[in-house]
Amino acid sequence: MAAKLAVHQHGKSRVRLGRTWIEGSVHHFVEWKVQSMLESNMEHAFLTSSNKGMTATDTQKNTVYYVAKKCSQRCSAEEYAIELAKHFVSEYPLVSRAKVWVEEAPWKRVDVQGQPHNHGFCKNGSEVKSVYVSFAEGKGIEKLTTGVQDLTVLKTTQSGYEGFLKDKYTILKDTNERIVATSITATWRYSGELKSCKEYDRAFNDVKKTLMLKFYGPPDKGVYSPSVQYTLFEMGKAAIQAVPEVESIYLNLPNLHFLPCTPVTSKFENDVYIATSEPHGNIEAVITCADAQPHAKL
Numbered sequence: 450m451a452a453k454l455a456v457h458q459h460g461k462s463r464v465r466l467g468r469t470w471i472e473g474s475v476h477h478f479v480e481w482k483v484q485s486m487l488e489s490n491m492e493h494a495f496l497t498s499s500n501k502g503m504t505a506t507d508t509q510k511n512t513v514y515y516v517a518k519k520c521s522q523r524c525s526a527e528e529y530a531i532e533l534a535k536h537f538v539s540e541y542p543l544v545s546r547a548k549v550w551v552e553e554a555p556w557k558r559v560d561v562q563g564q565p566h567n568h569g570f571c572k573n574g575s576e577v578k579s580v581y582v583s584f585a586e587g588k589g590i591e592k593l594t595t596g597v598q599d600l601t602v603l604k605t606t607q608s609g610y611e612g613f614l615k616d617k618y619t620i621l622k623d624t625n626e627r628i629v630a631t632s633i634t635a636t637w638r639y640s641g642e643l644k645s646c647k648e649y650d651r652a653f654n655d656v657k658k659t660l661m662l663k664f665y666g667p668p669d670k671g672v673y674s675p676s677v678q679y680t681l682f683e684m685g686k687a688a689i690q691a692v693p694e695v696e697s698i699y700l701n702l703p704n705l706h707f708l709p710c711t712p713v714t715s716k717f718e719n720d721v722y723i724a725t726s727e728p729h730g731n732i733e734a735v736i737t738c739a740d741a742q743p744h745a746k747l
């Protein structure tokens with residue numbers, strides 16, 4: 450049977466860097482893990498022994514640092530990813546599309562003696578900001594998404610799950626009182642480029658704040674969740690309504706179960722749980738503005 454090279458790409462993964470920007474006495478800091486992937490007319494590297502015209506993955510790695518240096522003003526992970534992807538397409542004639550992923554570690558400016566520190570940071574929380582850009586020759590930015598991974602959240606009440614199908618395989622009982630815990634992965638697509646680092650930060654923080662509000666509800670009373678599915682849609686819908694630049698959002702919410710525990714000689718009184726991480730439920734959906742195309746998980 451004849452065989453052909455159907456698709457191909459090559460890139461560099463897990464290139465890690467730190468970047469500081471100094472504005473007067475205030476320092477800014479980010480840590481990024483970058484992946485690049487190039488689509489190109491370099492079939493010959495797969496089909497023959499020639500590497501002519503090839504942008505080596507080592508060169509891609511060096512370019513990750515070079516473009517970070519070139520971003521002389523404080524910039525967002527989105528702006529950096531756009532610059533890097535543009536660079537590959539404009540610099541190399543054989544490259545037709547560059548795809549760039551950036552994961553930003555959760556370093557936050559630290560407060561000391563009640564004040565934001567000029568140059569001190571601490572890792573706050575588990576969540577990682579994730580950015581994806583696809584930039585093609587003749588088309589420019591084709592896709593720009595931002596998101597969070599590993600945003601781990603829990604509430605001890607105001608959650609239940611009732612009325613589901615019961616058959617001979619079912620053991621789970623209806624409940625209107627349970628712990629709900631999840632580790633949120635979200636990616637959302639912007640309708641286009643935003644204007645500045647501040648705009649990207651504002652949009653990111655507004656989406657995150659909205660997701661949190663819909664998961665937890667107001668601080669005093671919370672909000673009842675009849676299922677992870679219902680809460681997921683409420684979260685996505687609210688993000689789209691709160692941040693006009695967002696036209697599509699993908700949400701994945703694993704249901705990390707805390708199971709009722711009945712220690713010997715006692716009964717369960719919503720107090721002791723068996724903590725588990727597997728197996729876990731897995732609920733996901735894409736929510737869009739009424740007329741927008743959904744985007745796939747990236």
Ligand SMILES: O=c1[nH]c(=O)c2[nH]c(=O)[nH]c2[nH]1
Binds near residue numbers: 610
């Ligand atoms: O919110 C939930 N959604 C489900 O689909 C499901 N399935 C399950 O066993 N528990 C839950 N909880």
